[in-house]
Amino acid sequence: MPELPEVEVVRAGLESAITSATVAAVRVFDERSLRRHDAPAEDFVDRLMGTTFAAPMRRGKFLWVPMGSETALVIHLGMSGQVLLREPDASLDRLTRISIDVAHPEHGPLRVDFVDQRIFGSMAIGRLVESGDVPGDLVPSQVTHIARDPMDPNFDDALFLARLAKRNTGIKRALLDQTLISGIGNIYADEALWASRVHYDQPTGSLSRPRAKTLLAEVRLVLGKALAEGGTSFDAQYLNVNGESGYFSHSLNAYGQQGLPCPRCGRMIVREQFMNRGSHFCPWCQRVRTGR
DNA sequence: CCGGACTCCTGGTTGC
DNA sequence: TGCAACCAGGAGTCCG
Numbered sequence: 151m152p153e154l155p156e157v158e159v160v161r162a163g164l165e166s167a168i169t170s171a172t173v174a175a176v177r178v179f180d181e182r183s184l185r186r187h188d189a190p191a192e193d194f195v196d197r198l199m200g201t202t203f204a205a206p207m208r209r210g211k212f213l214w215v216p217m218g219s220e221t222a223l224v225i226h227l228g229m230s231g232q233v234l235l236r237e238p239d240a241s242l243d244r245l246t247r248i249s250i251d252v253a254h255p256e257h258g259p260l261r262v263d264f265v266d267q268r269i270f271g272s273m274a275i276g277r278l279v280e281s282g283d284v285p286g287d288l289v290p291s292q293v294t295h296i297a298r299d300p301m302d303p304n305f306d307d308a309l310f311l312a313r314l315a316k317r318n319t320g321i322k323r324a325l326l327d328q329t330l331i332s333g334i335g336n337i338y339a340d341e342a343l344w345a346s347r348v349h350y351d352q353p354t355g356s357l358s359r360p361r362a363k364t365l366l367a368e369v370r371l372v373l374g375k376a377l378a379e380g381g382t383s384f385d386a387q388y389l390n391v392n393g394e395s396g397y398f399s400h401s402l403n404a405y406g407q408q409g410l411p412c413p414r415c416g417r418m419i420v421r422e423q424f425m426n427r428g429s430h431f432c433p434w435c436q437r438v439r440t441g442r
Numbered sequence: 443c444c445g446g447a448c449t450c451c452t453g454g455t456t457g458c
Numbered sequence: 459t460g461c462a463a464c465c466a467g468g469a470g471t472c473c474g
Contacts, residue, residue, distance in 0.1 A: 151467065229467055268451045270468060336467065427467055
């Protein structure tokens with residue numbers, strides 16, 4: 151499940167490959183992959199044709215490639231999306247939903263394939279608008295509701311902690327709320343909660359400020375470690391921008407570790423259903439704290 | 443504001 | 459061996 155580190159790997163790979171490249175051809179094999187595009191496929195193709203890409207940007211799990219100052223190609227990988235860079239004449243992956251031929255002034259022709267098994271991901275053209283907090287900072291219209299991610303230099307720690315304290319919900323629900331803090335998905339939420347010894351359903355209102363700060367620090371540590379490793383995976387579903395597996399699962403302490411000993415206390419990691427997904431945690435290290 | 447239920451979706455796995 | 463049921467979950471919507 152691509153989260154911030156995996157999406158950043160894709161962004162960085164695209165940056166070196168398609169910045170300054172011009173679109174020569176676009177093929178949409180499955181229109182369902184345009185779910186975030188507000189017009190028919192023909193419109194998507196027409197608006198891409200002939201444009202030149204600027205350096206790709208990212209906020210949380212959203213990725214976009216500016217096409218001038220007005221619009222951008224918006225990419226979300228969803229659950230299973232991949233962006234594969236291929237030689238122009240390479241065979242198409244069976245699950246390729248969209249394919250874009252580009253010409254780079256120095257590197258020559260290249261194919262950018264959007265491959266997505268479950269079709270929760272998408273490509274779209276978005277209008278660039280002011281993000282609202284930092285003047286002159288532009289994001290696609292599809293991204294305006296997404297909060298800055300914790301690796302963003304403009305992420306406001308104090309603002310996040312204040313908004314978190316005002317929430318009346320469980321901490322994991324808050325971590326997964328992309329309008330509060332972006333880039334965190336199920337894997338890194340479980341890992342950061344394990345690292346900071348917080349139970350997934352700990353009420354946000356009862357989380358002390360020092361503990362909330364620790365949690366935010368652990369979120370950054372976990373994301374930073376995964377970034378350094380080039381993204382994390384467990385089933386080779388995720389491939390980096392070159393089609394090479396970028397997943398490393400050896401450093402997971404809680405996610406998917408149910409039935410295995412907690413690396414910290416040796417007791418068994420359990421998995422519970424929460425928010426229609428699995429929550430992995432150590433029932434000893436991560437207990438709901440009551441009072442004050 | 444909150445939470446639960448539901449939708450989108452299909453390949454791989456499990457179970458009979 | 460064959461097939462159906464089940465599972466994975468990011469994001470959005472709707473409803474109470």
